[in-house]
Amino acid sequence: MLRKIRITFALVFFSCITLLFLDFSGIAHAWLGWMAKIQFLPALMALNVGVIIALVALTLLFGRVYCSVICPLGVMQDIFGWLGKRSKKNRYSYSRAKSVLRYVMLGVMVVAAVAGIGSLFALLAPYSAYGRIAQNLLSPIWAFGNNLLAEWAARRESYAFYTVDVWVRSWVTFGIAVATLVILGFLAWRNGRTYCNTICPVGTVLGFLSKYSLFSPVIDTTKCNGCGLCARNCKSACIDSKNHRIDYSRCVACMDCLEKCTKGAISYSRRRKVDVASESGAEASGMSRRSFVVTSMAVGTAVLLKAEEKTVDGGLAHIEDKKVPARKTPIVPPGAQGIKHLTQHCTGCQLCVVACPNGVLRPSSDLDTLMQPRASYELGYCRPECTKCSEVCPAGAIIKIDKAEKSSVQIGHAVWVKENCLPLTEGVSCGNCARHCPVGAIQMVPSDKDNPDSPKIPVVNEARCIGCGACENLCPSRPFSAIYVEGHERHKTI
Structure with missing residues (x-):
């Protein structure tokens, strides 16, 4: 039931945010514009304190539900992952967290923001990445369909619709959108949430908070038979079924493991304090938080095409x-x-x-x-x-x-x-x-x-x-x- 609720909300958010990038009439923005304003990085850049506090509180209560419900790029990856599961089931496996890479990418984002390197910041922002995909790849299709409808209506002496121009505003941005879709789509189809748990700076920040969330998937060792079915269906590769442990910094609360467990050994419930303490101690021994301080990186992007x-x-x-x-x-x-x-x-x-x-x-x-x-x-x-x-x-x-x-x-x-x-x-x-x-x-x-x-x-x-x-x-x-x-x-x- 929890998984179905999560998927329903995710599809609603994903559809509405996509509509914001397709709508040229302004109607969608009047009703759904708030969905763009509750995205994490835009709210942070706008210093929207209320939204930031709400998202932090949401994460501390329920884990990284933002990544699996509100973030359109995260939901898009889930769609590609679902397509991959149809070709091969039980295809995931547990892997250790790539903490160094995660914190390095977060550091790069911070440096880019402080230094005013807008292009690098835009490349790493997950909401913006999806916006470019929707605007460059989906919007022309939407506009073309609208034009066909307008012509059909005009032949019947109805002018309720009007035609709009279909054109590429920037070939450079179009190319970046295509590359983003291909790369993230392939990674999600093959390995699930690879981008979210290695590159995405928002995922890293929320992952750090979700380690202390009040509610999370919890493994009952008295019921678990060690079959590993949960780990082979975890798109975040965060369930170590052999040791009955879950890396909550990578868990996006998708609830897939709850549905796959045939023994009812996993439940979404309140975590015990001892679980939080042991997890924090294990991470501290493997990866110091001082890895958050990283060296800055320079981006070398050759602009070969000009805007059409x-x-x-x-x-x-x-x-x-x-x-x-x-x-x-x-x-x-x-x-x-x-x-x-x-x-x-x-x-x-x-x-x-x-x-x-x-x-x-x-x-x-x-x-x-x-x-x-x-x-x-x-x-x-x-x-x-x-x-x-x-x-x-x-x-x-x-x-x-x-x-x-x-x-x-x-x-x-x-x-x-x-x-x-x-x-x-x-x-x-x-x-x-x-x-x-x-x-x-x-x-x-x-x-x-x-x-x-x-x-x-x-x-x-x-x-x-x-x-x-x-x-x-x-x-x-x-x-x-x-x-x-x-x-x-x-x-x-x-």
Whole structure:
């Protein structure tokens, strides 16, 4: 019964969190956004003390149920493990804990967080790893299915659905997502929870706490006949059936052992103090806690591909795709306060990228900020009335702001490029940038001040410009816009 309850809750959490990364309407975020905010690392980065205390208390009471119920990457591994069990039953075996590797990886995560190495932090964060998989691999399939449904409904004169663009926001992030899925899927299919108990820093922290949990699977030596069936079905490889011991730092409270034991020798119950003391003593003799102090590691990731850009311009004739301008300073979303704050808090989960309704946000391909959100205006611009990214961010990297605050946040400023401006290059009248500027920061003036009839060119009032990118996005010049936005290292309020 306990196993069925655990699986039910796990599937509910897994399905709902997956939906957060697939939904483009914003409905799922309104109802289920709290599920992203109770993930361990995002809550830690956001300094959400209430959530952290609740997760610690949950672990001290019931063990690592977070890993088997709440964490989507953990549930995904269980699904692959279940597929592996269908091909070969009773395939696991007990193995000693790789404590050195676990604490080294935890130390690497701590060093990355302190040093502000966002790309390394994002690679190790389990929730973010699953977010990348869902956003890059599942979201396009979901959007494609939606488009088929929208076309089918339109043929029947129903417009309850609408089509959305299906495109790869970053080939680098896409490649990382594929590699993560293949590696973790293979490990889980073959060996169960290998990643959770050797690499995952969240698993290491919660594993340390779960050694002192009040309730855990307990072996009754008077009933156990030493058949080893529990150990051969333990995906965490933490049951030493010969010595009737369970490594609670690796046990994820999946309850599989309870169901497999034919003698009823394992029960999920309150542990005796003597069991806790003996386990702690055994670990202390085998592995000193001073192994927590580790040397820092450097990540050498070669970025071979650049982000794919796509245009959605219409018309009967072919329109050349816009190219990304060479910005000296990248643009980060309003609410991020600036590049430094975003880099220090972002886990690269891609939830803001999914939630952006205008196709503005996409993962960074730069090594030092790999997979963190950056704004680019080839598909759309950052509308002043939209605050979606700040509403869904679970890590506090993009602080929640309202519409009035966003309209006064200057994330960058527009820069005019004379060589690309159509009134000067083609001798035609334009003014698109000034017409569509939502804050009136652009005015059209004669290019020759002594000749009022000369072609009019834009002049940018940097003090009023908020860097929304409407001018860049709607500029008809190709392949580069005649006006583009330079980001600000630190956002300003105007």
